[in-house]
Amino acid sequence: MKLGxxxxxxxxxxxxxxxxxxxxxxxxxxxxxxxxxxxxxxxxGKAKIESLIKNIQKDVLLAPYTTFKIGGPAEYFLVxxxxxxLVKAIKTAQDLKIPYFILGGGSKMLISDRGFSxxxxxxxxxxxxxxxxxxxxxxxxxxxxxxxxxxxxxxSGLEFGVGIPGTxxxxxxxxxxxxxxxxxxxxxxDQIESVTLLMADGKIKTVNRKWMEFGYRESRLxxxxxxxKPVILSVVLRLKKAKKATIERLIKEKVQKRKEKIPPGPSxxxxxxxxxxxxxGLLIDKCGLKGKQIGKAQISPRHANFxxxxxxxxxxxxxxxxxxxxxxxxKRFGLxxxxxxxxLGF
Ligand SMILES: Cc1cc2nc3c(=O)[nH]c(=O)nc-3n(C[C@H](O)[C@H](O)[C@H](O)COP(=O)(O)OP(=O)(O)OC[C@H]3O[C@@H](n4cnc5c(N)ncnc54)[C@H](O)[C@@H]3O)c2cc1C
Numbered sequence: 001m002k003l004g005x006x007x008x009x010x011x012x013x014x015x016x017x018x019x020x021x022x023x024x025x026x027x028x029x030x031x032x033x034x035x036x037x038x039x040x041x042x043x044x045g046k047a048k049i050e051s052l053i054k055n056i057q058k059d060v061l062l063a064p065y066t067t068f069k070i071g072g073p074a075e076y077f078l079v080x081x082x083x084x085x086l087v088k089a090i091k092t093a094q095d096l097k098i099p100y101f102i103l104g105g106g107s108k109m110l111i112s113d114r115g116f117s118x119x120x121x122x123x124x125x126x127x128x129x130x131x132x133x134x135x136x137x138x139x140x141x142x143x144x145x146x147x148x149x150x151x152x153x154x155x156s157g158l159e160f161g162v163g164i165p166g167t168x169x170x171x172x173x174x175x176x177x178x179x180x181x182x183x184x185x186x187x188x189x190d191q192i193e194s195v196t197l198l199m200a201d202g203k204i205k206t207v208n209r210k211w212m213e214f215g216y217r218e219s220r221l222x223x224x225x226x227x228x229k230p231v232i233l234s235v236v237l238r239l240k241k242a243k244k245a246t247i248e249r250l251i252k253e254k255v256q257k258r259k260e261k262i263p264p265g266p267s268x269x270x271x272x273x274x275x276x277x278x279x280x281g282l283l284i285d286k287c288g289l290k291g292k293q294i295g296k297a298q299i300s301p302r303h304a305n306f307x308x309x310x311x312x313x314x315x316x317x318x319x320x321x322x323x324x325x326x327x328x329x330x331k332r333f334g335l336x337x338x339x340x341x342x343x344l345g346f
Pocket of ligand 1: 067103105140166167172173176177231268
């Protein structure tokens with residue numbers, strides 16, 4: 001599936017256009033033609049977006065903005081460094097009916113080789129502060145920075161996040177966490193007090209944890225269709241005072257566990273969710289697919305729920321491995337693997 005541009009602009013073209021002052025001469029036909037050409041080129045939504053959003057870039061390759069190092073160009077690309085820039089970019093795209101996508105650290109994304117026809121907004125709004133046992137953080141703050149900040153302030157609850165790449169916005173959208181067998185399960189949703197969202201109607205709304213309907217690598221936001229999905233602007237995390245030494249010990253344990261479990265190389269972490277009472281990696285392994293390679297993409301020989309980009313892997317290679325794993329697990333175990341990885345531009 002290729003995402004389209006929407007039929008945004010043509011009706012809007014006529015709104016607010018000052019007709020060119022046309023001299024009454026025998027060249028009227030020429031002026032009429034010129035006016036039409038200018039109307040078309042200046043007033044299309046796309047031309048408009050370039051003039052309305054400061055620092056917007058064109059045809060930017062997305063691969064470097066993902067941990068997979070895969071993905072074609074975004075037609076338009078903006079790094080939003082403040083909440084205001086983020087809100088303005090989204091509202092402008094909404095008004096012009098240009099498809100848009102919010103990218104955090106790109107650590108759970110498989111982006112098509114053809115890229116994305118529309119606007120990709122990368123969140124780098126990074127204000128955060130500690131208030132008692134709470135941390136208030138904007139969506140673009142890296143989770144790693146919050147783990148560090150919590151530790152420095154003797155606040156416990158984010159230890160599980162050590163080593164998880166990406167932003168707090170992406171973590172909350174995905175309810176990022178660690179498996180239950182890693183001493184005990186933890187996910188970011190457990191620590192959320194409230195989330196401030198930019199809704200599809202342009203309103204800003206603050207919701208509580210219950211509203212977010214967190215589940216295993218799930219949140220309510222994941223279920224919205226793209227384009228209607230609320231954008232996380234900031235979050236409030238509620239943590240607990242603890243001894244710094246205890247927090248540091250927990251972090252050390254998790255760093256060690258990650259060293260044992262996470263294979264090296266560009267990836268997006270686990271490709272599939274674990275089915276109830278089982279492990280996706282184990283099932284894929286039992287199908288004899290560990291080490292299976294298509295193009296430059298490989299099912300990790302160390303952990304079969306990881307696909308590694310061995311060099312210049314194509315999104316298509318990864319997709320074929322994903323489909324192969326699903327097919328084989330279905331055939332052998334009658335189980336349907338569900339992706340944790342998210343797609344853009346297919
Ligand atoms: C080596 C490695 C290890 C990993 N280990 C773990 C792990 O232990 N546990 C785990 O859960 N995950 C893990 N991951 C996956 C990933 O790091 C997490 O899911 C992370 O929280 C995603 O955050 P991100 O900012 O990179 O999101 P992205 O990948 O950029 O985006 C993911 C989704 O979130 C949406 N999104 C991002 N920001 C916003 C926003 N502000 N508002 C609304 N929607 C938004 C995007 O549109 C997209 O749909 C791992 C990945 C790698 C590469």
